[in-house]
Amino acid sequence: MPGKKSDMQHTAMTIEHCLQHCSTPDLQNLLRVAAAAAVKAGALLQELYDQPHQIRHKGPIDLVTEADLAAEELILDVLRDTLPEIKILSEESFASYEKIPEEPVWIIDPLDGTTNFAHNFPWFAVSIAFYDRGKSQIGVIYSPIQKELFCATRTGGAWLNDQRIKVSEVSALHNALVATGFPYDLQERTDAILAMLKTVLTHTQGVRRPGAAALDLAYLACGRLDAFWEIGLKPWDTAAGYLLVEEAGGALSNFNGSPFSPFIPELLASNTFLHRDLTALLHGFSTVAPCV
Ligand code: IPD
Ligand code: CA
Numbered sequence: 001m002p003g004k005k006s007d008m009q010h011t012a013m014t015i016e017h018c019l020q021h022c023s024t025p026d027l028q029n030l031l032r033v034a035a036a037a038a039v040k041a042g043a044l045l046q047e048l049y050d051q052p053h054q055i056r057h058k059g060p061i062d063l064v065t066e067a068d069l070a071a072e073e074l075i076l077d078v079l080r081d082t083l084p085e086i087k088i089l090s091e092e093s094f095a096s097y098e099k100i101p102e103e104p105v106w107i108i109d110p111l112d113g114t115t116n117f118a119h120n121f122p123w124f125a126v127s128i129a130f131y132d133r134g135k136s137q138i139g140v141i142y143s144p145i146q147k148e149l150f151c152a153t154r155t156g157g158a159w160l161n162d163q164r165i166k167v168s169e170v171s172a173l174h175n176a177l178v179a180t181g182f183p184y185d186l187q188e189r190t191d192a193i194l195a196m197l198k199t200v201l202t203h204t205q206g207v208r209r210p211g212a213a214a215l216d217l218a219y220l221a222c223g224r225l226d227a228f229w230e231i232g233l234k235p236w237d238t239a240a241g242y243l244l245v246e247e248a249g250g251a252l253s254n255f256n257g258s259p260f261s262p263f264i265p266e267l268l269a270s271n272t273f274l275h276r277d278l279t280a281l282l283h284g285f286s287t288v289a290p291c292v
């Protein structure tokens with residue numbers, strides 16, 4: 001089909017720069033596969049986007065649509081066809097994890113921004129990371145409506161389509177545009193969520209809640225946002241985006257300043273310049289044991 005071919009050609013051209021800076025042929029191959037899977041799944045999400053949806057509730061406000069499942073199946077087919085030996089952690093079908101994986105694993109959010117998608121609010125993305133040796137080595141985030149493909153490889157930089165990206169240089173909180181998100185169990189911790197929101201809102205130029213954590217991180221990486229915080233995140237929400245932020249020169253930690261991992265559900269990410277001031281605002285809300 002001509003449409004599919006041009007999507008693939010577009011992906012190949014788009015990731016060319018990222019590939020050139022990729023440290024090993026193995027990572028190059030993984031990036032090619034991850035980007036192809038993300039763009040294919042994104043095209044499917046775009047096709048399904050303004051159709052009637054089949055919505056099921058995983059919790060009172062936690063939805064899954066036919067599109068989450070179809071995108072996941074497509075991604076798994078692409079990854080397993082090419083690299084069947086790599087394990088999978090994926091939000092809808094292979095979501096169980098107890099500890100930080102010791103073996104290489106794909107970490108997948110087939111549709112980040114499901115609530116937006118279900119309401120035909122055009123703000124969602126596909127997120128795929130390759131995680132190995134305690135860190136994401138590859139991160140790919142594709143926003144199909146905006147046709148924006150974000151890619152990063154460890155030590156190889158972060159890219160938006162064919163442009164290298166870096167975080168903003170905003171260094172004063174009162175000039176900063178900051179994003180956040182709310183976990184699905186927010187009823188259980190409304191006070192803390194509202195107190196954090198009030199604190200950041202009253203110290204910055206603005207707070208946004210776009211509704212797709214992977215895109216929040218991608219937007220921080222390319223300087224459209226200056227910081228992002230959220231609690232209750234899962235590895236598939238952040239595994240690709242945190243590498244983008246690191247490779248774009250940003251900083252990530254828990255609220256108390258201890259090192260971030262996608263397997264710890266508390267994240268403060270910033271352009272680095274704002275990190276100390278934001279940690280000062282949020283550290284009292286941390287539920288993570290500080291590093292000693
Ligand atoms: C959600 C989105 C949202 C964030 C939630 C996530 P989903 O992911 O990223 O922005 O606030 O914490 O669970 O369910 O749409 O994949
Ligand atoms: Ca998600």
Ligand code: CA
Nearest residue numbers: 091109111112
């Ligand atoms: Ca999802």
